[in-house]
Amino acid sequence: MERRALLGGIAAATGLLATPHVVRAQAPITLNGASQFNEEHVFTRSMKHFATKVQEYYGRPVNFVWHLNSSLGLEKQYFEYMSAGRAVDFGIVSPAHMSTFSRAAPFIDAPFLFRDIAHWNKVLDGDMLKPVSDEVERRARVALIGYAGGGTRNIFANRPATNMAELRGLRVRVQGAPIWSRTFQAIGMAPQVIAYNEVYNAIQNNVIEAGENEAAGVEQMRFYEVGPNLIMTQHAITVRPLCFSAQTLSRLPRELQEAVRRAGREAGVFGRNAESSEDAQKITALEQAGRLKKITFTQRAEMNAAVKPVMEAYAKEIDADRIFTAINALTS
Template sequence: MDRRTLLGGVAAGTALLAAPHVVRAQATITLNGASQFNDEHVFTRAMSRFADLVKQYYGRPVNFVMHNNSALGLEKQYFEYMSAGRAVDYAIVSPAHMSTFSRAAPFIDAPFLFRGLDHWNAVLDNDMFSPIAEEIDRRARVKLIGWAGGGVRNIFSSKSASNMAELRGLRIRVQGAPIWSRTFQAVGMAPQVIAYNEVYNAIQNGVIEAGENEAAGVEQMRFFEVGSNLLMTQHAITVRPLCFSTQTFSRLPRELQAAIVQAGKEAGAFGRQTESSEDSQKIAALEAAGRLRRIAFTERPAMQTAVEPVMAAYAREIDAERIFARINAQNA
């Protein structure tokens, strides 16, 4: 090898070391997702749709790696990882896990917030939670790029009830967030906070008479065995944001960023449509199998009216009055 060739090779190697971005630009980008569930769960399917759409809109190779079945922990950990910009780049996470960064985050998933599925869809399609999303992006460095969810929560009970009077005094398990106890008390029930995995035994032993959940939870936890009456109160509809790490996002090419934003919105809509339709199918299947009895609730508007003062006070407490006003004004 002559001296000129040797010097040329050294110069080329030095240039590559001085400009590592050139090497990175040629490498295929890998994005890591996480789910607590298996491939068949609607959350995992929504994230799979997200990956497919990103590839379609970006038009260049991108590797998506899904870590299912809680391989990387639970949703709370996923959010922490995304906030730190490591391990997890995207995941579907309950708003409850965002409250450290935004007092208003749990409002996204509050009971008695929506009048029904049409109202719920209209609120999400019109991006009414964008002020909360902006705060979470700013403070937690996590973007909410899509709105999934769609499980309609009803009351499973050991006793039948079809109106407000028959609900009065019902001992029911509720989630730990104070707004759940406040609203259920306003309706006239006697809410109690009990660990989720203790609900079955608590009803079986007469400690409580009822709980509340979407159809998937009633089926998975076999709550129909101790609470075979499904009171169709439709008191809550789940909202599950599709999240993406802001730190990861900022490092990506602009074309890929645009694809992620577009795909996130569409994948969230897919998740909502899928979960809400499967929710009603699960109820129908359980009823057809004789495992539960669907009880029509005749005073849903009266229930909504009873909780309005409580919801308004809660909105003031967490600085979400404007959002609440817009939601109430939304026609469905």
């Protein structure tokens, strides 16, 4: 009896060693998320919502490791890490950082693209950006699993400006995608590409006079300290894709892949609703605290007219003219 029991135990142990995938499948999977911001920022909250939904839909343990406050660099680095399948598995990234892999990617977040929040929501809900997301996933190996954003971008400056003439020559920081420099030049400003984390010091040292951002960024980065005049140009509504490494995704169990895709869509909607609703509240709170002053901009229609031919030419140049036409034809 003892010999048979011993042989049976050896056989069982041998079977386990021969099928190590069974043991590994039972171990919790770890996913790394990165954010430039702290726990309170809407991007981080959107990512935490994503993690909660992944756990809910997968129904099994998943470990989430958080790298906040730019501890792993900036969004550009996060996207590179996700593309390489290392260090960062998911994060919210500006489309401007995807231009190496898709010329059309930055266009989905271009200035002067959306008429208002209702128009913006219809574009995102209608899956009109799918050609871009498919290209990014194919070439960069990064999946765009949801769309957050929703902040209306204005110009924060160390001097006020109420019209086109007063904006002329303004040295303003813009994102690296060419469409930002071209449209701001068409308005008469002097755009400069500077790293996001260098904007505060650049204004403080008079390298530039202004930047442009949504309320959450102005608050988080304390840009109001160096640019207390918020010029209400309302020139863009942000689109911030929630990205997930396609290499990581391919290694996950099928059920978890499905949970990630489903949770990504819902986290994007969560982020959009949160940021778009909180945007005006943040500006009002900063104004009431005496930290910034809202400056009414009186020539928004003229500003849009000045950039229209630039937008049309650029869309054609990067083969995004069909997307641009479809977005313009959509009624809000």
